[in-house]
Amino acid sequence: MTKQHANWSPYDNNGGSCVAIAGADYCVIAADTRMSTGYSILTRDYSKICKLADKCVMASSGFQADVKALQKLLAARHLIYQHQHNKQMSCPAMAQLLSNTLYYKRFFPYYSFNVVGGLDNEGKGCVYTYDAVGSYERVGYSSQGSGSTLIMPFLDNQLKSPSPLLLPAQDAVTPLSEAEAVDLVKTCFASATERDIYTGDKLEIVVLNKDGICREYMELRKD
Amino acid sequence: MFRNQYDTDVTTWSPAGRLFQVEYAMEAVKQGSAAIGLRSKTHVVLGCVNKANSELSSYQKKIFKVDDHIGVAIAGLTADGRVLSRYMRSECINYSFTYESPLPVGRLVVQLADKAQVCTQRSWKRPYGVGLLVAGLDETGAHLYYNCPSGNYFEYQAFAIGSRSQAAKTYLERRFENFVDSSREDLIKDALMAIRETLQGETLTSSICTVAVVGAGESFHILDQETVQKLIDSFEIAGGEEAPAAAPDSAAEGGAAAEQSGATDQGAADQGPAPMDI
Amino acid sequence: MESNQAKHGLVGPNDPIQRTQYPYVTGTSVVALKYKDGILMAADMGGSYGSTLRYKGVERMKPIGKHSLLGASGEISDFQEILRYLDELILYDNMWDDGNSLGPKELHSYLTRVMYNRRNKFDPLWNSLVLGGVKNGQKYLGMVSMIGVNFEDDHVATGFGNHLARPILRDEWHENLSYEDGVKLLEKCMRVLLYRDRSAVNKLQIAKITEEGVTISQPYSLKTFWGFSAFENPTVGAEGSW
Numbered sequence: 001m002t003k004q005h006a007n008w009s010p011y012d013n014n015g016g017s018c019v020a021i022a023g024a025d026y027c028v029i030a031a032d033t034r035m036s037t038g039y040s041i042l043t044r045d046y047s048k049i050c051k052l053a054d055k056c057v058m059a060s061s062g063f064q065a066d067v068k069a070l071q072k073l074l075a076a077r078h079l080i081y082q083h084q085h086n087k088q089m090s091c092p093a094m095a096q097l098l099s100n101t102l103y104y105k106r107f108f109p110y111y112s113f114n115v116v117g118g119l120d121n122e123g124k125g126c127v128y129t130y131d132a133v134g135s136y137e138r139v140g141y142s143s144q145g146s147g148s149t150l151i152m153p154f155l156d157n158q159l160k161s162p163s164p165l166l167l168p169a170q171d172a173v174t175p176l177s178e179a180e181a182v183d184l185v186k187t188c189f190a191s192a193t194e195r196d197i198y199t200g201d202k203l204e205i206v207v208l209n210k211d212g213i214c215r216e217y218m219e220l221r222k223d
Numbered sequence: 224m225f226r227n228q229y230d231t232d233v234t235t236w237s238p239a240g241r242l243f244q245v246e247y248a249m250e251a252v253k254q255g256s257a258a259i260g261l262r263s264k265t266h267v268v269l270g271c272v273n274k275a276n277s278e279l280s281s282y283q284k285k286i287f288k289v290d291d292h293i294g295v296a297i298a299g300l301t302a303d304g305r306v307l308s309r310y311m312r313s314e315c316i317n318y319s320f321t322y323e324s325p326l327p328v329g330r331l332v333v334q335l336a337d338k339a340q341v342c343t344q345r346s347w348k349r350p351y352g353v354g355l356l357v358a359g360l361d362e363t364g365a366h367l368y369y370n371c372p373s374g375n376y377f378e379y380q381a382f383a384i385g386s387r388s389q390a391a392k393t394y395l396e397r398r399f400e401n402f403v404d405s406s407r408e409d410l411i412k413d414a415l416m417a418i419r420e421t422l423q424g425e426t427l428t429s430s431i432c433t434v435a436v437v438g439a440g441e442s443f444h445i446l447d448q449e450t451v452q453k454l455i456d457s458f459e460i461a462g463g464e465e466a467p468a469a470a471p472d473s474a475a476e477g478g479a480a481a482e483q484s485g486a487t488d489q490g491a492a493d494q495g496p497a498p499m500d501i
Numbered sequence: 502m503e504s505n506q507a508k509h510g511l512v513g514p515n516d517p518i519q520r521t522q523y524p525y526v527t528g529t530s531v532v533a534l535k536y537k538d539g540i541l542m543a544a545d546m547g548g549s550y551g552s553t554l555r556y557k558g559v560e561r562m563k564p565i566g567k568h569s570l571l572g573a574s575g576e577i578s579d580f581q582e583i584l585r586y587l588d589e590l591i592l593y594d595n596m597w598d599d600g601n602s603l604g605p606k607e608l609h610s611y612l613t614r615v616m617y618n619r620r621n622k623f624d625p626l627w628n629s630l631v632l633g634g635v636k637n638g639q640k641y642l643g644m645v646s647m648i649g650v651n652f653e654d655d656h657v658a659t660g661f662g663n664h665l666a667r668p669i670l671r672d673e674w675h676e677n678l679s680y681e682d683g684v685k686l687l688e689k690c691m692r693v694l695l696y697r698d699r700s701a702v703n704k705l706q707i708a709k710i711t712e713e714g715v716t717i718s719q720p721y722s723l724k725t726f727w728g729f730s731a732f733e734n735p736t737v738g739a740e741g742s743w
């Protein structure tokens with residue numbers, strides 16, 4: 001028998017897009033629920049959003065198995081933190097922990113593209129955006145995943161955040177109201193779904209504000 | 224003078240078949256301030272007496288959350304208790320990392336008992352000097368276990384450990400038959416009553432005790448002082464001056480001695496029943 | 502001798518590290534769905550050695566403990582190794598004898614860990630696994646791939662099944678399928694696979710798991726009709742090609 005080398009890769013890209021927008025006293029985190037491999041859809045209802053702490057939520061796309069391992073690791077670390085400190089981890093602390101966790105596997109990376117959204121210690125919205133090996137930055141809004149090339153420039157255009165090069169540093173949070181931000185996110189995904197085959201099926205939106213956390217869904221194209 | 228020849232290390236048997244070092248460790252449990260636990264079909268309540276070492280110091284924490292579904296109350300060497308609860312916490316985290324479901328209480332208790340047992344069989348180790356009341360909930364219902372330094376463990380409807388715990392045990396023994404169907408509130412009330420029994424006439428206040436609950440639809444948590452004080456007030460169980468219902472303390476202490484034979488009396492030690500039989 | 506050792510460097514002994522770099526004997530699709538009382542699962546019994554049909558009676562669905570059912574496509578020997586792991590796991594679970602038991606959710610999570618750990622060691626178990634089960638009135642159906650990708654759904658299918666069977670399932674599946682309708686739907690899927698997947702064979706089993714336990718059917722075959730014109734003359738209407 002001629003051996004057909006069915007070569008395998010330890011990685012897969014299961015697609016999906018994530019968006020997070022920070023406001024003065026809220027944060028919106030959203031992701032679609034489609035999970036694909038190649039041209040096939042594996043499932044139409046898989047949540048990419050993970051609550052890491054009371055005021056900290058992560059949306060991740062990329063390789064689902066790595067994403068899941070990462071989520072479980074952070075959840076375990078957060079439990080240990082709670083046992084030791086008797087409180088929830090703050091969003092900036094969790095953001096740093098995620099960076100360290102990703103960098104720890106620098107030479108066999110978690111193939112995951114994350115945005116973390118939440119409220120900082122002053123109750124202000126915060127968004128952190130990452131690459132797969134842990135470099136990260138606090139921003140006012142961000143997008144990651146297969147549709148990010150379509151969504152990010154649209155957000156740049158709509159939100160017109162002050163340049164990070166300005167001195168003195170300008171506040172990066174968006175001037176939008178919470179409802180406007182949610183609408184903008186819906187528009188982003190409706191548009192990305194038109195052109196990105198890995199984005200679709202359903203949109204999951206998580207809103208964090210001083211009243212707590214709430215979740216809503218919007219149907220997207222299923223083709 | 225007579226000197227016990229068989230108590231210098233844990234691995235030496237006495238001719239009567241006892242391990243004195245292990246029994247001493249169990250004595251350490253009795254020295255610690257009292258901890259009690261009781262359970263119904265759906266809930267378990269743990270309680271303990273907070274005793275400060277000196278007027279100037281605060282008390283040591285004696286109830287620990289292990290996971291959402293498990294908690295412990297300890298009596299004895301608090302330092303050992305902290306080490307063991309840290310072990311239990313990491314076991315719970317590891318289990319739920321693998322199976323995405325909570326570790327069954329009974330299994331954790333066996334692992335804990337096995338860990339304690341190892342210390343009774345190694346010459347270079349020392350038994351843990353702490354008793355643990357483990358409260359938890361799993362798919363088979365609510366559970367209360369007592370883990371002993373000897374590596375023994377027992378499941379209870381209600382139990383008390385630590386100094387003057389006999390008074391609380393007497394109280395619990397009189398009432399335990401009703402606990403199965405008790406409401407959460409009644410369970411807490413009985414916990415407070417049992418704690419009061421150990422106080423030797425001191426007034427029961429929220430600053431002197433800690434109460435924790437775990438049950439169906441309620442993850443393990445320690446009640447805050449305010450809540451406990453309100454409960455004490457509403458139950459009108461502060462008590463204190465009026466004679467407690469249980470036997471006088473001297474008799475209670477005697478009862479404890481009869482049951483568990485204070486092994487410190489070295490001359491007569493070999494004659495008493497082995498306390499590991501409890 | 503010394504130079505020979507130096508050549509092999511730190512790894513040491515001359516024998517190379519053995520890893521599954523490609524599968525030898527493989528099973529094709531598994532299809533499963535939730536129905537009114539539990540889970541139904543179907544798989545054929547072929548074991549392919551490349552394109553040779555090497556084995557014709559491979560059981561690719563097995564009960565695991567009291568509440569779960571495991572189906573596998575991919576390397577048969579790896580599947581049988583997984584069954585040995587699970588046998589031991591269930592044995593130790595039963596030995597506690599404390600009224601607690603691992604359900605399908607726990608097993609799915611465990612299997613995900615096993616598959617993902619092996620891929621982390623660059624030594625994967627070459628399977629797609631389907632795990633179904635019912636415990637305490639809760640139905641469960643999930644999948645794990647050879648690199649640890651895992652999810653739950655109302656219906657799942659591995660390999661070719663994901664291309665050919667799932668579109669049918671998306672059309673026709675609903676929450677309240679009766680047992681008979683569920684079996685009919687699975688047979689429809691298996692028939693399409695038989696027609697279009699060259700490694701599928703016409704000898705299959707259907708397994709059922711409910712609160713009462715697992716039953717796996719005796720092997721049987723589907724009625725087929727090869728008289729469709731597209732089967733008889735596949736190139737008709739394809740003028741201009743050869």
